[in-house]
Every structure is written in structure tokens, then in C-alpha cells.
Amino acid sequence: xNFDRKDFSNEQLLDLYSRILKPRxxxxxxxxxxxxxxxxxxxxxxxxxxxxVGITAALDSDxxxxxxxxxxxxxxxxxxxxxxxxxxxxxxxxxxxxxxxRSFHFGTQEYKIIGMISHLGPxxxxxxxxxxxxxxxxxxxxxxxxxxxxxxxxxxxxxxxxIASVWDLPVLFVIENxxxxxxxxxxxxxxxENLADKGVGYGMExxxxxxxxxxxxxxxxxxxxxxxxxxxxPVLLEFKTFRMRGHEEASGTKYVPQELMDAWxxxxxxxxxxxYLVATGVLSEEMDAEITAKIKAEIDENWAITQSQPDIxxxxxxxxxxxxxxxxxEDIKSxxxxxxxxxxxxxxxALKQSMERHDNLVIMGQDIAEYxxxxxxxxxxxxxxxxxxxxxxxxxxxxxxxxxxxxxxNGHKAIVEMQFADFVSTGFNPIVNLLAxxxxxxxxxxxxxxxxxxxxxxxxxxxxxQTNEAWFxxxxxxxxxxxxFPYDVKGLLNTAINDPNPVLFFEHxxxxxxxxxxxxxxxxxxxxxxxxxxxxxxxxTIVSYGAGVHWALEVLxxxxxIKADLIDLRTLQPLDVDAIYASVKKxxxxxxxxxxxxxxxxxxxxxxxxxxxxxEYLDAPVRRVGSIESPIPFVxxxxxxxxxKARFEKExxxxxxx
Numbered sequence: 001x002n003f004d005r006k007d008f009s010n011e012q013l014l015d016l017y018s019r020i021l022k023p024r025x026x027x028x029x030x031x032x033x034x035x036x037x038x039x040x041x042x043x044x045x046x047x048x049x050x051x052x053v054g055i056t057a058a059l060d061s062d063x064x065x066x067x068x069x070x071x072x073x074x075x076x077x078x079x080x081x082x083x084x085x086x087x088x089x090x091x092x093x094x095x096x097x098x099x100x101x102r103s104f105h106f107g108t109q110e111y112k113i114i115g116m117i118s119h120l121g122p123x124x125x126x127x128x129x130x131x132x133x134x135x136x137x138x139x140x141x142x143x144x145x146x147x148x149x150x151x152x153x154x155x156x157x158x159x160x161x162x163i164a165s166v167w168d169l170p171v172l173f174v175i176e177n178x179x180x181x182x183x184x185x186x187x188x189x190x191x192x193e194n195l196a197d198k199g200v201g202y203g204m205e206x207x208x209x210x211x212x213x214x215x216x217x218x219x220x221x222x223x224x225x226x227x228x229x230x231x232x233x234p235v236l237l238e239f240k241t242f243r244m245r246g247h248e249e250a251s252g253t254k255y256v257p258q259e260l261m262d263a264w265x266x267x268x269x270x271x272x273x274x275x276y277l278v279a280t281g282v283l284s285e286e287m288d289a290e291i292t293a294k295i296k297a298e299i300d301e302n303w304a305i306t307q308s309q310p311d312i313x314x315x316x317x318x319x320x321x322x323x324x325x326x327x328x329x330e331d332i333k334s335x336x337x338x339x340x341x342x343x344x345x346x347x348x349x350a351l352k353q354s355m356e357r358h359d360n361l362v363i364m365g366q367d368i369a370e371y372x373x374x375x376x377x378x379x380x381x382x383x384x385x386x387x388x389x390x391x392x393x394x395x396x397x398x399x400x401x402x403x404x405x406x407x408x409x410n411g412h413k414a415i416v417e418m419q420f421a422d423f424v425s426t427g428f429n430p431i432v433n434l435l436a437x438x439x440x441x442x443x444x445x446x447x448x449x450x451x452x453x454x455x456x457x458x459x460x461x462x463x464x465x466q467t468n469e470a471w472f473x474x475x476x477x478x479x480x481x482x483x484x485f486p487y488d489v490k491g492l493l494n495t496a497i498n499d500p501n502p503v504l505f506f507e508h509x510x511x512x513x514x515x516x517x518x519x520x521x522x523x524x525x526x527x528x529x530x531x532x533x534x535x536x537x538x539x540x541t542i543v544s545y546g547a548g549v550h551w552a553l554e555v556l557x558x559x560x561x562i563k564a565d566l567i568d569l570r571t572l573q574p575l576d577v578d579a580i581y582a583s584v585k586k587x588x589x590x591x592x593x594x595x596x597x598x599x600x601x602x603x604x605x606x607x608x609x610x611x612x613x614x615x616e617y618l619d620a621p622v623r624r625v626g627s628i629e630s631p632i633p634f635v636x637x638x639x640x641x642x643x644x645k646a647r648f649e650k651e652x653x654x655x656x657x658x
Contacts, residue, residue: 001210001212001213001267001272001276002213003213003215003216003272003273003276004215004216004219005215005280006215006219008215008218008219010282013215013277013282013283014277014282014283014287014291015057016053016054016057016214016215016218016273017273017274017277017283017291018291018295019053019056019057019073019076019077020049020050020053020073020214020269020270020273021270021274021291021292021295022073022076022295023045023049023052023053023072023073023076024046024049024270025292025295025296025299026072026076026082026299027042027044027045027046027072029296029299029300029303030042030089031044039089039090041102041103042103043069043070043103043104043247044070044243044244044245045070045071045072045073045243046243046244046245047178047212047241047242047243047244047245047264047267047268047269048070048176048178048211048212048241048242048243048269049072049073049214049269049270050211050212050213050214050217050241050269050273051071051073051146051174051176051211051217051239051241052067052070052071052072052073052074052077052146053073053076053077053214053217054214054215054216054217054218054221055074055144055172055174055217055221056073056074056077056078057077057218058217058218058221058222058225059142059144059221059225060141061078061111061112062112062141063112063141063142063143063144064112064113064114064127064130064141064143064144064409064410065078065112065113065114065143065144065145065146066113066114066115066116066123066124066126066127066130066143066144066145066146067104067113067115067116067146068104068116068120068146068147068148068176069103069104069105069116070176070243071104071146072104074113074146075104075111075113078111078112078113079111080108080111080113081302082298082299082302082303083302083303083305083306084096086302086303086305086306087306087309088102088103088104088106089102089103090306091311091312092306092309092310092311092312093309093310093312094306094309096108096442097441097442098312098318098322099312100440100441101441101442104116105117105118105441106441106442107409107442107444108442109409109444114126114130114409115442117433117434117437119156119429119433120147120148120150120151120154120156121147121151121154121155121156121157121160121398121429122156122398122399122402122405122429122430122433122434123145123147123402124145124147124151124156124157124159124160124161124173124399124402125156125159125160125163125398125399125400125401125402125403125405125406125430126145126402126403126405126406126409126434127143127144127145127160127164127171127173127406128160128163128164128167128169128171128399128402128403128406129402129403129404129405129406129407129408129409129410129414130143130406130407130409130410131143131164131169131170131171131234131406132167132169132362132403132406132407133406133407133409133410133411133412134170134410135167135168135169135170135232136362136388136389136412137411140229140230141170141229142170142171142172142224142225142228142229143169143170143171143172144171144172144174144221145171145172145173145174146174146176147173147174147175147176148175148176148177148178148181149175149176149177149178149179149181149186149189149190149195150181150184150189151181152175152189152190152195152198153189153190155396155398156398156399156402156429159394159396159398159399159400160173160399160402160403161173161198161199161202161204161234161236162202162394162396162399163393163394163396163399163400163403164202164204164234165202165203165204165234166394167391168232168233168234169232169233169234170228170229170232170233170234171234171235172221172224172228172234172235172237173234173235173236173237174237174239175195175196175236175237175238175239176211176239176241177195177211177238177239177240177241178211178241178242178243179242179243179256179260180243180247180255180256183247183255194208194238195236195238196208196236196237196238198236199235199236202234202236204233204234204235204236205233205234205235205236206235206236206237206238207220207235207236207237207238208238208240209237209238209239209240210239210240211239211240211241211269212240212241212242212267212268212269212272213269213272214269214273215273217239220237241269242260242264242267244261244264244265244268274288322439322440322443323439323440323476323477324439324477324479324501325439325445325446325500325501327498327499327500327501329495329498329525329527329528330498330525331525331527332494332523332524332525333524334520334521334522334523334524335520335522336520337520337521337522338518338519338520338521339518339519339521340516340517340518340519341486341516341517341519342486342512342513342514342515342516343485343486343489343507343508343511343512343513343515344375344376344377344512344513345486345519346486346487346489346490346493346517346519347377347451347489347490347493347507348377348378348379349490349519349521350489350490350491350493350494350497351363351377351378351381351415351493352381352384353494353522353523354493354494354497354498354523355381355384355385355389357523358413358497360411360412360413361389361412361413361414361415361497362388362389362390362391362407362412362413362414362415363378363381363389363390363391363414363415363417364391364393364400364403364404364414364415364416364417365378365391365392365393365400365415365416365417365418365419365451366392366393366395366417366419367392367419368381368390368391368392368417369381369382369387369390369391369392370382370392371392373417373419374419374420374453375453375509375512377417378390378417396426397418397423397424397426397427398426398427398428398429398430400416400427401416401427401430401431401434401435401448401450402430402434404416404435404448404450405430405434405435405438405446405448407447407448408445408446408447408448408500409444412447413447413448413497414447414448414449415448415449415450415451415497416448416449416450416451417451417453418450418451418452418453419453420453420454420463420464421452421453421454421455421466421467421468421506422454422462422463422464422465422466422468424450424452424468424471427450428471431450431472431475431478431502431504432472432475432478434446435448435477435478435502436475436476436477436478436502437477438477438502439477439501440476440477445500445501446477446500446501446502447499447500447501447502448502448503449493449496449497449502449503449505450502450503450504450505451505451507452468452469452504452505452506452507453507453509453512454466454467454468454469454506454507454508454509454546455467455508455509455510455511455546455547455595456510456595456627456632456639456642456643457510457547457639457643458509458510459634459635459636459639460509460634461632461633461634462631462632462633462634465632465639466632467506467508467546467595467596468596469482469504469506469572469596469602470596470600470601470602472504472573473572473573473602473605477501477502478501478502478503478504478573479496479499479501479502479503479504479528479571479573479574480503480504480506480571480572480573481493481496481503481504481505481506481528481570481571481572482506482508482545482546482569482570482571482572483507483545483546483568483570484508484511484515484545484546484547484548484549484550484568484570485515485517485549485568486515486516486517486519487517487518487519487520488526488532488568488570489507490519490520490524491524491525491526492505492526492528492570492571493505494523494524494525494526495525495526495527495528496528498525499528503528506546508546508547510547511546511547511550515550526570528571528574529571529574529575529576530570530571530576530579531567531568531569531570531571531576531579531580532567532568532570533565533566533567533568533579533583534549534553534566534567534568535553535556535564535565535566536565537562537563537564537565537587538563538586538587539562539563539564539587539589539656540562540564540565540587540589540590540591540652540655540656541564541565541567541580541583541584541586541587541589541590541591542556542564542565542566542567542591542592542593542652543567543569543580543590543591543592543593543603543606544566544567544568544569544592544593544594545568545569545570545572545594545602546595547595548593548594548595548644548648549566549568551593551644551645551648552566552593552648553566555648555649555652559649559653562652562653562656564587564652565583565586565587567579567580567583572602575602575605575606577609577613580606580609580610581610581613581614584610584614584617584618585614585617588617588618588619588620589618589619589620589655589656589658590607590610590614590618590622590623591622591623591624591625591651591652591655592606592607592622592623592624592625593625593626593644593648594624594625594626594627594644595626595627595643595644596626596627597626597627597628597629597630598624598625598626598627598629599629601624601626603624603625603626604624607622607624610622619658620655620658621658623651623654623655625644625647625648625651626644627642627643627644628641628642630642
């Protein structure tokens with residue numbers, strides 16, 4: 001192995017040696033503890049240390065790094081106290097996730113490290129968002145994100161590289177090509193000669209580096225860091241290396257040919273660097289022994305600290321309270337200067353006034369810039385706010401949602417417009433596995449709103465007409481808003497943007513230009529989780545949201561003898577159960593109308609809640625009315641048959657007559 005010290009001082013060379021030795025010695029300790037049954041699981045990075053150590057040493061301490069679970073050198077390189085790392089691995093409260101996640105599945109703003117999730121790919125998009133925030137701040141900072149050769153097959157890898165290239169984002173995409181994705185060799189994962197070649201297709205600079213040579217890693221990253229500060233751009237880096245142990249210790253390495261293990265064993269990044277330093281007189285045997293003893297003492301001391309800490313005791317209130325970031329709702333009243341506007345106008349006003357109120361707010365989506373979006377909601381926004389904050393995106397929902405998460409991590413607010421709610425399926429993973437879980441896992445907000453134009457009645461067929469709110473009401477950590485009137489749309493959207501938690505904001509397309517209301521011209525807010533009582537009566541409680549509220553109003557207005565409480569939920573998560581229970585206890589009957597298909601929908605949960613909490617007040621079984629159990633069709637007769645609007649009146653009258 002050829003080491004080129006360039007103009008590095010002896011102090012720098014020795015510092016790099018201490019940095020690369022530390023994770024190796026920690027791993028050796030963990031492997032002993034694993035055999036003793038004192039550690040439950042371990043993902044080894046032995047043989048790959050030069051990459052994480054070299055990159056971390058080259059970057060500033062305030063530059064974000066997004067590592068994976070073999071990058072112990074990133075965490076030790078940022079000088080995290082070892083007892084906190086050990087506590088994380090042991091599930092102690094002094095770790096970073098309060099025992100809610102293991103190993104390196106965590107992040108920490110204090111050390112500017114954003115940990116992985118097991119789905120791998122989305123963290124590349126998160127790096128895009130962090131880098132975009134840096135670019136907007138014009139601070140010259142670089143973001144480094146790690147992935148393995150296996151994850152380069154994921155769509156998120158390609159989406160993230162494409163976005164970074166199109167937007168000239170200062171991201172170092174680090175591929176640790178260690179030969180195997182768990183047990184699958186590279187020749188069964190891709191056919192290009194080098195993964196760095198993939199950068200060409202994205203117009204991206206790329207390099208192939210010896211991942212076992214710490215001086216080569218450190219020198220190249222230092223050079224790129226200086227260059228990217230002046231000329232922001234993404235760079236794809238393929239590090240050739242090898243994983244000397246199994247995917248995790250239980251996996252073993254029997255699937256690896258012995259000759260391959262032997263060939264890489266002589267390339268050990270720690271041993272070879274030590275030998276080089278000794279041969280050049282930079283490191284003596286005495287110095288080496290002293291450095292090693294100091295690190296081992298630090299490891300033992302911190303392991304003892306971790307062992308002295310009590311095991312976590314389950315605290316129900318703490319668990320539930322940590323699902324969402326605490327948010328003190330700011331109740332902002334309007335001056336009552338009204339204008340009669342449509343739902344689509346109310347959305348546009350809320351977005352515009354929120355952009356004025358929050359100068360760190362970025363809107364992203366397909367065709368939303370000069371074109372103004374598929375529904376012209378953001379028309380004129382570029383002229384007022386500029387293309388930096390109103391950003392057209394490539395057609396890649398997953399990486400865009402992940403980038404929104406990155407923006408939030410790096411001090412921005414983000415709104416993502418799904419051109420149609422149906423398209424969210426290709427962005428589903430980062431919503432339910434990143435946005436929803438982020439605060440619960442490591443106390444980090446996800447200040448993201450995902451706008452969801454949804455709903456039928458427009459003869460748009462199965463790919464443009466779904467109302468898929470139930471996909472998200474099931475996921476703890478998400479808030480779900482689904483208003484029906486312009487006044488509510490504007491006030492609730494303003495609040496959703498203020499709220500540091502992830503919000504899915506559903507907008508029914510058929511209501512966009514058909515529903516008018518007098519709405520304040522100025523900025524105001526409405527609290528999430530509070531239903532609205534649209535009509536009052538004694539005979540029955542009708543619970544609905546979205547277009548269903550208007551369908552129910554049509555029935556009540558044409559049947560004036562029906563005296564009903566009509567509850568517009570407005571927010572589905574959190575749900576205003578108190579408003580529902582109070583009404584049911586008064587009327588004794590309850591019917592729930594939703595546009596979604598019945599099975600697994602929000603109506604099922606509301607029905608169960610009413611039965612469990614108001615049973616003694618009921619004079620009839622709770623009824624649910626929803627769309628038929630099929631995908632939503634295209635032509636009008638089929639769509640009319642699918643939707644519950646025509647069936648609702650019959651079901652309502654049957655319930656009243658029960």
C-alpha cells in the first residue's frame with residue numbers, strides 16, 4: 001500500500017493514527033463482550049475504518065455527516081463521549097434514543113450526525129435537503145452521506161443523485177464498496193465495472209479511491225471540501241474496501257472465498273498505516289503502546305460508566321408524549337376584513353402569507369414554479385419569492401420528501417406538494433419511516449407539510465382520484481388534516497406550517513373551485529384537532545370530513561325535517577373525540593360518512609370508539625357509509641356507483657327510523 005503524506009505534519013499523521021485506532025480497539029472490545037453475552041448484536045466495520053475516519057477528520061465539526069452502521073469512526077471522530085455511545089448500544093437512557101432504537105440508528109444535532117434507518121436509501125435524499133439548506137444559507141458547508149454498494153440499486157440512490165446534480169448541491173455521496181450486500185456479491189448486484197461510473201449519467205463528478213488508505217481518503221476529501229466551498233456541486237465517491245467480518249456477527253463469513261479474505265487481510269487499513277508510520281520514524285513502538293493504552297483505558301472507563309447506569313424503566317406518559325414534538329399553538333386572530341373566495345384561493349393565500357411570515361420556508365413540487373402547479377395554486381410565487389424557495393422538482397417523490405426532512409434538520413421549514421395524493425405511494429417510505437418516527441426516535445422535529453390534492457367526483461380514474469388518508473392516520477407521529485371549507489383550509493394550513501411536526505394536508509380537488517366562503521384577507525390560525533359543529537339537532541349525529549361534509553349538507557338541506565348534529569372533523573389525527581362523544585350522548589345515534597372505502601378507514605375507528613365510550617347512550621348501532629370495496633373508476637356512472645354520496649341519504653333515514 002502506497003502512502004503519500006503530502007505536506008501533512010507529523011502531528012497530523014499521528015492524529016489520524018489515533019483516530020483510526022480508536023474504532024478498531026472499540027470493536028475488538030465489543031467482539032469480546034459479544035462472546036461473553038454482554039452485547040446483543042454488533043455490525044462490524046473492521047477493514048473499512050479509513051473511510052469514515054478520513055472523511056470525518058477532513059470535515060468541520062459543524063458539517064453534517066450521515067453515516068451507516070459500520071461507520072463507528074464517524075461517531076468517535078466527532079468526539080462523542082464513549083459512555084454515551086455504549087449506552088446507545090446497550091439501550092440505556094443516557095444514549096440517544098432512550099432505548100427506542102439500537103446501534104447507530106440515531107442522530108444528534110449536537111455532533112451534526114444524522115443516523116440511518118434500515119431502509120438505507122432515504123438518507124441520501126436527507127443529505128440533499130441538508131445541503132440545500134446550506135446552499136440557501138450560503139455558508140460554504142459540505143454534507144457527506146454514506147451508503148453501501150447494495151443500496152446503490154435502490155431508487156432513492158438514483159433520485160437523490162439526480163436532485164443533487166440538478167440543484168448543484170454540495171454533497172459528497174460516499175459509496176463503501178465492500179464487496180457484499182449481506183451475502184450477495186457485487187456481480188449479482190450491478191453490471192457496470194465501477195459504481196463511480198453511475199455519476200456520469202447524472203453529469204456528476206466522480207472518483208474511485210482506495211478505501212483502505214487513510215491518507216488518500218483524508219487528502220482527497222480535504223481537497224474536495226475546499227473546492228465545493230467555492231463551487232458547490234455533488235461528487236460521487238466510490239471507496240474500494242472490504243468487510244472482514246459478517247454483515248452482523250451472527251451471519252459469519254462462510255459465503256466469502258478464503259482467498260478473498262486472505263487478499264484483503266494484508267490490506268488492513270490500521271496495520272498498514274501503523275507500519276508506515278513506524279517505518280518513516282513518525283511513530284515509535286513506545287508511542288504506539290502509549291496511544292493504545294490510553295485509548296483502551298478510555299474504553300474501559302466509559303464501559304464501566306455505562307454498566308453502572310440502571311436499565312430503562314417503561315414510562316407510558318413519556319412514550320406517548322415523545323411521539324410528537326411539543327407545540328404551543330399560536331392563536332392568531334384575523335381583523336375580519338373578509339372576501340368571498342374559493343378553496344383553491346384559500347390555499348394559495350395561506351401559502352403566500354406563510355412564505356412572508358417564515359423566510360426559511362421552502363416549497364417543493366412538480367411544476368410548481370413558473371407554471372404555478374397543476375392547479376395553479378402557486379402561480380406568481382416565483383416572482384415574489386424566487387426560485388430558491390419555490391422549487392420545481394424532478395419526478396421523484398421519495399427523494400423530495402427525504403430532502404424536506406433534510407431541510408427541517410438544517411433549520412428550514414418545508415412544504416412538499418404531491419401533484420396528486422395518489423402519487424404519494426412513491427414517497428411513502430420516507431413519510432412513514434423518517435418523518436413519522438424522527439421525533440420519537442431521537443428527539444428531532446420533522447417540520448414538513450405534505451400537501452395532498454385528493455378525491456373523486458372529477459372522473460379522473462384510479463390514479464388521480466384516491467382519498468388515501470387512512471394510509472397515514474394509522475402511523476403514529478403524523479398529523480393528518482382534511483378540511484372542507486375555505487376558512488378552515490386557510491387557518492389550518494397556516495397552523496400546519498407553524499407546527500414542527502409532519503402534517504399530511506388533504507385538499508379535495510372537487511372542492512377547489514366549487515366551494516366559496518367569506519374568508520379573512522389577513523393571516524390567522526385555527527388549532528389542529530378541533531372539529532367544527534356545522535349544524536345542530538337532536539335526532540342523529542353525522543360525522544364526516546372533506547367532500548362528505550358537503551354531501552351531508554345537501555341531504556339535510558333537502559330534508560329539513562331531519563334535525564342532526566353535523567360534525568366536520570377537519571383534523572383526523574389528532575381526532576376530536578370529545579366533540580363526537582358529546583354529540584352522540586345528546587342524540588343517541590351516530591352515522592359516519594367517508595369518501596374512502598370502508599374497510600380499514602377512519603370511520604371504522606370512530607365507530608369502535610363510539611361503541612366503546614358511548615354504548616350506554618346509543619339507541620341504535622353506529623352506521624358507517626363509504627365507497628364500495630373497489631378501486632375508484634373513471635366513467636361517471638361507475639364513479640357515481642363507487643362514491644357513497646347517493647347511498648348516504650338512504651342509510652341516514654334508516655338509522656333515524658331504527
